[in-house]
Amino acid sequence: MRRTVSILRAGHLGSKRRCWRSAAAGAAVLGVMLLAFGAITSCQPPPRHPDASPPPIARPVASPAGEVVRVRLADSVDVVHVATTSSYRLSSGQALVASGQLPMGMREIRWAASQWFIDGRPVAGSKLEISTDADGLVTCDARSFRGTIVLAPVDAQHFSIDNHVPLEGYLAGVLARELPRSWHEEAYKAQAVAARTYVLYEMRHDGRLRHFDVYGDQRSQVYGGVVDETAKSVAAVKATANQVLVFGPPGHEHIFKAYYSSTCGGISNPAEGLEPQEEQVAALAGGVVCTDCAGASRYRWPTVQISKAAAFSALGTGYPKMAALGSLEKLRPQLPGTSWGRVEWFDIVGHDGRYERLRADDFRLAMLRYGPPESRGLFSMNCTVKDLGSTLSFEDGRGFGHSVGLCQYGAQGKALRGMKYYEILYIYYPGAKIMKLP
Ligand SMILES: [Zn+2]
Structure with a gap:
C-alpha cells in the first residue's frame, strides 16, 4: 500500500541498490528500531513454488525493438x-x-x-x-x-x-561483475534471468524517458564490457537465452523490475519502499526467509556510529531541501513498517520540530556518497538505530544491500545445496514464472 505522504524523491540519488529499512519491534523504545529477528528465525522455510519444474515456457513476451541496451x-x-x-x-x-x-x-x-x-x-x-x-x-x-x-x-x-x-552481450558483462568467478553455475543462471528481466524492465520504463536505459554501475547493474566477460558468464547467458521473469494471470503476463542484492541478512524486503512502483508485484512483496547467505561476510556487521552533524551535512548535500531544517535533532522512524518490523521511512527532524520524510535506504545512500568515512560500514538499513545524543548508532547490522528480490549469496548457497536456477528464482520471487522471449 502506497503511503500518501510528502516525500523527498531520490532524484540524483536514484539507484537500484538502495538499501533501506531498519526495523522497529513494535513498541521500540526511544527511537530505537529493532528488527524482530526472533520472529524471523522462528519462521518455517518458504514452500517451494508449486511449479518447481524446469521452465519454460515457450510463450512469447513482447521484447523491445532490437534488444540493444543503451548503457551509460x-x-x-x-x-x-x-x-x-x-x-x-x-x-x-x-x-x-x-x-x-x-x-x-x-x-x-x-x-x-x-x-x-x-x-x-x-x-x-x-x-x-x-x-x-x-x-x-x-x-x-x-x-x-x-x-x-x-x-x-x-x-x-x-x-x-x-x-x-546487444542485450546478451551486455548480460555477459554484467554477470561477471555481479558475481565472483568461483560461484556455482546455477547461481550464475539465476542471476542471468534476473538481470535480463531487470534491464528489459528499465528499457520499457525509465529508458523511454531518457537517452539511455541503464547505468553501467551500481545505480543499475554493474557492467564492465567485454574485458569482464568470463566463460561462466557467457555460458549462463546462453543457457538461459531469452528467459525472463514474469507475473500475472495466464495470457496477461508482464515482466517486473527484478531487483536483487548481495546479502539479505535473513529475510527479503518489499520493493514498495524502494521506489514508487507502477504496480504492486507480489513477487517483490518481501518476507522471503533466507539463511543460505549466512556464510557471507556481511550477513552480520559491526556497529557504525555517525555524528548527527555529519549525517545532516551529508543529507544536505544529497537533498538540498534538508538544509532548511537547520540541524538533525532526531531520526524518527515511521511505524509500523513491514509486518516483520522493518522501518521503511524516517522523518528527519530539525531543531524546531519541522521534518522531512525520507526513505531509509535513501538515508543510507546519502551517507555512503556524502557522509564521513565511517559511513562506508553501513552496509544496509537492516539494523537497530540508537540515538546517543550527538551521535546515531547503527547496531545489530544484517545484510548488504537493499535485500529486495534475489539474494545473491543466498542463491549461491542454494545452488551449492543442489537447487536449480529456476527453483532459486521461484523462491526469491514468489509467484513469478519464467517465460521466454520470442
Ligand atoms: Zn539471503
Missing part, C-alpha cells in the same frame, strides 16, 4: 580516447566523419566550447558515434565494448559516454 558509462567527461579492433565508422549525426576497413588507431576526442575536436581538429555536429563490425570491439579509455560508443554533449565543456550493446 560516464555522465560527464571532457575527453576520451577511442580505438577499434576492426573496421570502423565514426559519424556525427548522419554525417560520416571517418571510416576504414582497418582498425582505427587511438584517437583523442574532446568537447570544448561546444565543439568536437578529434586529435585536435574541429569536427561539426552534436553527437558522435563510433562503431565497428560485428566481430570487432570499440576500446574506450582502455575498456573494450561490443556495439557502438555514443558521445553526446551535456553542456559546453562535457559529454556523456554510452555503449549501445
Whole structure:
C-alpha cells in the first residue's frame, strides 16, 4: 500500500541498490528500531513454488525493438580516447566523419566550447558515434565494448559516454561483475534471468524517458564490457537465452523490475519502499526467509556510529531541501513498517520540530556518497538505530544491500545445496514464472 505522504524523491540519488529499512519491534523504545529477528528465525522455510519444474515456457513476451541496451558509462567527461579492433565508422549525426576497413588507431576526442575536436581538429555536429563490425570491439579509455560508443554533449565543456550493446552481450558483462568467478553455475543462471528481466524492465520504463536505459554501475547493474566477460558468464547467458521473469494471470503476463542484492541478512524486503512502483508485484512483496547467505561476510556487521552533524551535512548535500531544517535533532522512524518490523521511512527532524520524510535506504545512500568515512560500514538499513545524543548508532547490522528480490549469496548457497536456477528464482520471487522471449 502506497503511503500518501510528502516525500523527498531520490532524484540524483536514484539507484537500484538502495538499501533501506531498519526495523522497529513494535513498541521500540526511544527511537530505537529493532528488527524482530526472533520472529524471523522462528519462521518455517518458504514452500517451494508449486511449479518447481524446469521452465519454460515457450510463450512469447513482447521484447523491445532490437534488444540493444543503451548503457551509460560516464555522465560527464571532457575527453576520451577511442580505438577499434576492426573496421570502423565514426559519424556525427548522419554525417560520416571517418571510416576504414582497418582498425582505427587511438584517437583523442574532446568537447570544448561546444565543439568536437578529434586529435585536435574541429569536427561539426552534436553527437558522435563510433562503431565497428560485428566481430570487432570499440576500446574506450582502455575498456573494450561490443556495439557502438555514443558521445553526446551535456553542456559546453562535457559529454556523456554510452555503449549501445546487444542485450546478451551486455548480460555477459554484467554477470561477471555481479558475481565472483568461483560461484556455482546455477547461481550464475539465476542471476542471468534476473538481470535480463531487470534491464528489459528499465528499457520499457525509465529508458523511454531518457537517452539511455541503464547505468553501467551500481545505480543499475554493474557492467564492465567485454574485458569482464568470463566463460561462466557467457555460458549462463546462453543457457538461459531469452528467459525472463514474469507475473500475472495466464495470457496477461508482464515482466517486473527484478531487483536483487548481495546479502539479505535473513529475510527479503518489499520493493514498495524502494521506489514508487507502477504496480504492486507480489513477487517483490518481501518476507522471503533466507539463511543460505549466512556464510557471507556481511550477513552480520559491526556497529557504525555517525555524528548527527555529519549525517545532516551529508543529507544536505544529497537533498538540498534538508538544509532548511537547520540541524538533525532526531531520526524518527515511521511505524509500523513491514509486518516483520522493518522501518521503511524516517522523518528527519530539525531543531524546531519541522521534518522531512525520507526513505531509509535513501538515508543510507546519502551517507555512503556524502557522509564521513565511517559511513562506508553501513552496509544496509537492516539494523537497530540508537540515538546517543550527538551521535546515531547503527547496531545489530544484517545484510548488504537493499535485500529486495534475489539474494545473491543466498542463491549461491542454494545452488551449492543442489537447487536449480529456476527453483532459486521461484523462491526469491514468489509467484513469478519464467517465460521466454520470442
Ligand atoms: Zn539471503
